[in-house]
Amino acid sequence: MLKRLSVLVLFALLSVLCRAQVVIKIQSVPANTSSFDKLYLAGNLNNWNPGDEKFMFKRSSDGTYSLTLNLIPGKYEFKVTRGSWEKTEVDSIGNPIRNRFAELQGNETIVLDVDGWSDTYMKQLVHTASKNVYLIDSVFYIPQLETHRRVWIYLPTSYFDKSTKKKKYPVLYMHDGQNLFDDYYAPYGEWDIDEILDSLKKEIIVVGIDHGGNERLNDYSPYQNLKYGGGKGNKYLDFVVNTLRPYINSNYRTLKDQQNTGIMGSSMGGLISFYGGIKYNKIFGKIGVFSPSFWFHPIIYDYAEKWKPERKSRIYLLAGEKESDSLVYEVKRMENILVKKGLKDDELKVVFKPDGRHAEWFWRREFPEAINWLFPEPQNATIVRRILHRFK
The missing domain is CATH 3.40.50.1820 (Alpha/Beta hydrolase fold, catalytic domain)
Incomplete structure (x- = not known):
């Protein structure tokens, strides 16, 4: 029993040590983004939940946003939302964009620009x-x-x-x-x-x-x-x-x-x-x-x-x-x-x-x-x- 517990503790320790610290920064957002808007990360790392509070960005006084995560190295796909899939990021003319992709191998900083929001374009009508x-x-x-x-x-x-x-x-x-x-x-x-x-x-x-x-x-x-x-x-x-x-x-x-x-x-x-x-x-x-x-x-x-x-x-x-x-x-x-x-x-x-x-x-x-x-x-x-x- 003691041996089994030791193995479990070692496994848990290794999983922690193997994680990478990833900082995701949004350096620019559309001009129509309110300072009261909450921005979230949705991807295969949180079952594509568009309003997951654990993946909410922090807004700085200069208007940029950041999110720090501890992730196991691997392949990740994600998008930025304002809390729902009706308010997801799009390109500069309102077209849907493909999922963002990152292959993490260690500590990393990812810098993003959000060009538009899906709910602000006439295209949606x-x-x-x-x-x-x-x-x-x-x-x-x-x-x-x-x-x-x-x-x-x-x-x-x-x-x-x-x-x-x-x-x-x-x-x-x-x-x-x-x-x-x-x-x-x-x-x-x-x-x-x-x-x-x-x-x-x-x-x-x-x-x-x-x-x-x-x-x-x-x-x-x-x-x-x-x-x-x-x-x-x-x-x-x-x-x-x-x-x-x-x-x-x-x-x-x-x-x-x-x-x-x-x-x-x-x-x-x-x-x-x-x-x-x-x-x-x-x-x-x-x-x-x-x-x-x-x-x-x-x-x-x-x-x-x-x-x-x-x-x-x-x-x-x-x-x-x-x-x-x-x-x-x-x-x-x-x-x-x-x-x-x-x-x-x-x-x-x-x-x-x-x-x-x-x-x-x-x-x-x-x-x-x-x-x-x-x-x-x-x-x-x-x-x-x-x-x-x-x-x-």
Whole structure:
């Protein structure tokens, strides 16, 4: 027992000694930044929390800001916010910027300039959603969480054709609804789901559920993390499966079977999609998992180990090699578990992209490949399309 305690103490001491002191300085901010505004750092070092008080900058009398952190050397991505993702930094003309990136090897000072804030540009008043995107309800009630969320729906163009008025469609449920269809609500870039599906002529209904701001982590985590909290994921999934899905199936022309029902998300949304997909294996036959936050709690691996597939599914796992030091390892670890379960090539696809980062532009770029694999075109439809193409 004493030997074990000594090892733990030594490990804790080494982890402290190995940390680097990092000073992040913001030397300039936009002229419209109030002296009362609080600035925060949000990144993979604090689960992208845009208003984390532990990562709040201190303002100096000269108008500069600084934040001192003790971090383990490694790769970090981050952005500066004014407390929410609706008030994040952008470039000098109001365009979203890619995540800032730093590879720390020791003590370091990082100097930044913030050129603009997303909520101060008229660009944010421009809607980009296509005519096929509709707002189901701005305050859709979630009884399981005793709250409301905005819920969107994308309907394929053919949905409105008189010749196909009896046709039914597959359904994909997606999280972080703010980032799917409309730049107006997506301060760091949308996925262009509607434009992509239109261009692919992919006939799928997509239901987008907005995250709850500061409640996002709670809603998308099935387990509690000692540092970050969470743990309301099962209630959120209960809402998707037992409240929202019956509503969609009752009010829209949907294919209700498991092979035509999917769930997809990124980051924490990727975690809840994976967990929900295997928990409700009888409901979801298509599971899209982008940059999943498997790190949030290691129990997810145990849960996957104990999972007994009841029905055949298609699971698409995506990871960028520049996202973090551990993400590729975490996804490969999960891949090994699923392969041991006996999942074949037509049931599991794992994709690693060398340039991939934890950002909307990456997930937007990879969405077409994922959706084509998850919802492959029926073979007879492919044959008909080839025949028609020959006669053009």
